[in-house]
Amino acid sequence: MLLIAQIVHRLIQLLILVIVVQAVLSFFMDPYHPVRRTIDRFVDPFYAPIRRFIPTTGNLDFSPLVLIILLQVIDMVLMRFLVSLAS
Numbered sequence: 785m786l787l788i789a790q791i792v793h794r795l796i797q798l799l800i801l802v803i804v805v806q807a808v809l810s811f812f813m814d815p816y817h818p819v820r821r822t823i824d825r826f827v828d829p830f831y832a833p834i835r836r837f838i839p840t841t842g843n844l845d846f847s848p849l850v851l852i853i854l855l856q857v858i859d860m861v862l863m864r865f866l867v868s869l870a871s
Contacts, residue, residue: 789866796859800852803827807848 806823813820827848834847834854 786870789863792862793859796855800855803848803852
């Protein structure tokens with residue numbers, strides 16, 4: 785059970801890293817660059833439900849921040865649950 789918890793934790797951390805990279809690249813890289821389009825295609829489905837509730841304000845998109853916070857909360861709750869099952 786602890787192995788599953790570690791794998792889930794690492795996947796969530798990897799997703800958070802991809803979100804941060806995408807957010808940083810959005811400031812510097814052309815939106816039509818192949819690297820950015822690939823990352824956007826991967827991350828945009830996660831943003832879609834959040835963007836329905838929190839629209840873009842001016843040029844600021846808060847959906848990456850909200851998604852990172854949600855992923856961290858899910859990670860903490862899931863880790864505690866899986867660790868409690870193991871003990």
